[in-house]
Amino acid sequence: MSSSIPMNRTRKRQGFLAVFILPFGLLFTLFYILPILYAMWQSTRVVERDGTFGAAREVFGGLTQYQNVFSNTEFWESIGRVLMFGAVQVPVMLGLALLLALLLDSPLVKGRRFFRLAYFAPYAVPGVIAAIMWGFLFSPNLSPFDWVMTNVDFMSPTLVLWAIAIVVTWVYTGYNMIIIYSSLLAIPQDIFEAARLDGAGQVRIAWSIKIPLVVPSLVLTTIFSIIGTLQLLTEPQVFKTFSTAVNSTYTPNLAVYAASSIPDYSLAAAMSVVLAVATFILSFSVLKFTQRKAD
Template sequence: MAVPVTAPQGSLTAAPAGSPPQRRAARRAGGRIWLVFVLPFAVPFVAFYLAPIGYAITQSLLRTERSGGIFGRPRTVFTGLDQYAAVFSDPAFLSGVGRMLLFGVVQVPIMLAIALALALVLDSAVARLKKVFRIVFFLPYAIPGVVAALMWAFLYSPQLSPIVNVLDAVGPRPDFLGSEAILWSIANVVTWTYTGYNMLIIFAALQAIPQELSEAARSDGAGGIRTAWSIKIPIVRPALVLTGVFSIIGTLQLFTEPVVLRLISTNITSGYTPNLLAFSIASGNNYPLAAATSVVLAMGTFVLSFGFFRLAQKRGWS
């Protein structure tokens, strides 16, 4: 069942529609005027969203061959799903996907738990300086991924990092760039960047809970934590689902952070994440294989996030 939340504007799946008399009025007044409103968006949307995907699919099914040596005439041959077979039998692709799944299973819940905790504390009566904290937590979102990764790269660097020096003084010298640790070093950059953004979405949902509801719980003797657990969290579940979907998308698309950290760590291979692999293949001018890899990746992302969304609906989480 859908839980009613925040504004009355409808939901992702059941979009609002005007009542019949209103719609008739609009139509009468409009005629074909809707085209003027919709086309300026629809044309570039088709050109730069749908067409590239279509083009990539086409490319992935074809291959350019030259008959009679390199000076022969190039001709395009249909290779069917050969490229896709190549993608799925590539050990680098499979290990990249596995790495991202591991990353997502660990990083996404931790990040969302922190975001939820921050949002609940900022929404509760016990917090002070709420505005300042909200801005501080959100700040990293405004910082480009490249810059965020550069800053953390310095803080991880064995030669330059003050953190490494401090930890070295109190215990064993940490190696943030080692082959095991590097994945979690990347996870830390991602968590640092997006926790505040997710917090804000959850916080916005919390703010929409009627004051009387929390007060009623309070006068029934429920403490702050009890109120949060049994009243607030169930109500903001849709916001949690939303942040979950976007986090899954982000995980599968991971690219910037590993590419930047690659400058200082040899433990990030050219196929470390699926997106990095697709990029490396394209850099090697194997366009059909790059096309197939990126199609698989885009479809995979879409299916997984959409699937999570549907599951959440079925289970009544949103």
């Protein structure tokens, strides 16, 4: 008798929990888990047909599509390209974001609210619009800075990747800054007081207290940025029309898009799965690496 009362209570609580989880669980399953499982299933299919215009039949093909992905040089070139992009762009962007966040947090800055909004504003511009706008700025004939653009061709094969990096940095620096800035705000004030009593100046406080304490949010933004880099689509897609240097398989997601417009959905699905796994491994390694360092 005495044990049945808590049992009932737990069951009741579980019932409540289920009700609260249901809306999320349902949407998460429908729009996240199921598409992933569907893509995995699609990636095991191959097409068979008889004759010149024979009807296509999808049959089980095992890992055939994965073989195709691994022997697809354009796909791996595109992965190499975004890794190079990420190795340069992510540190630059996060460095800028950290610097801006520290400036906003320092007592020396006036008009904090205005700058916070101003830095964040580019993130509110839709990606396509941002890319088109920068495309105009980079164009030697249409740019208001034509004296720069006629001397430095940002749309050339050597520079276009970095032109895209400029757009991405412009859009996402403010977003990352907000994440870092909010973790700066969460640092208890008494630590700073103690530091000031010990005679630390603003630079010293930033370097020895603030930065070490926002490392977790730097790790978070790094992982977000790695995922974003591997999934670059909008900017290169828009630049493809402006520049002869961006081809149809310039980034992994463009290659997926090109495969699905053949339409070869199975190959596109296999590419997506490989890309997802690569992203996961990379993000997880960064996480493990930084955690070990922290220990």
